[in-house]
Amino acid sequence: MTTYYYAAASQHFLLEEEPFAEVINERTRHYQEQEKEKDFWLIRQPAFLEAPELAAVKAKCPQPAAAVVSTNATFITWLKLRLEYVATGEFEAPSATIPDPLASLATTAS
Template sequence: MYNYYFAIASKDFFLYQEPIEEILRERTQYYQSLNKEVDFWFTLEPNFIPLLDNKNKPYYFNIPNSLAAIVSLDKDFIQWLKLRIGFVYIGSFQSKSIFLLD
């Protein structure tokens, strides 16, 4: 099983209210400087929502086509994102595949 960690918010928040492109570009450059493989992804309309525990899902998870997420294998990176951009929900899930729900 693979452990995935995520920061999730509305598409509008990630695409228009936060400099997420800049943050991810800087993180990519940092990984390259360490010769580390990129282990995070930005996704619109994440398909892992059904894997999450229903009791911990915020109400807006039920609004179709409204979410975006940054998913990573690195828990510390996601916790850093929470501190950096604040208004995101963080959590984790497991999948048998490195390709999430394949």
């Protein structure tokens, strides 16, 4: 199993109220300059929030939610400092309750 770290918030807050695109573009450029492989993903309506162990996080996060998921804990800490009003935490996957750490409920919505 792999440990994944996340920063979650409402989609509206994360993608419209915060300078999210600027922050992610800055980080992407930094990774390219360092020749580092990307280790973070933006997920709209992340399925991992449906796991019973994350019910308290989901309850505090206005829906529909969005999350940045990474295998790099330092990046999520950096993101939390930049964006401030996001919920952060970690989970391990794949597991019985989180089979795909990057799955989105948005792809299955009609």
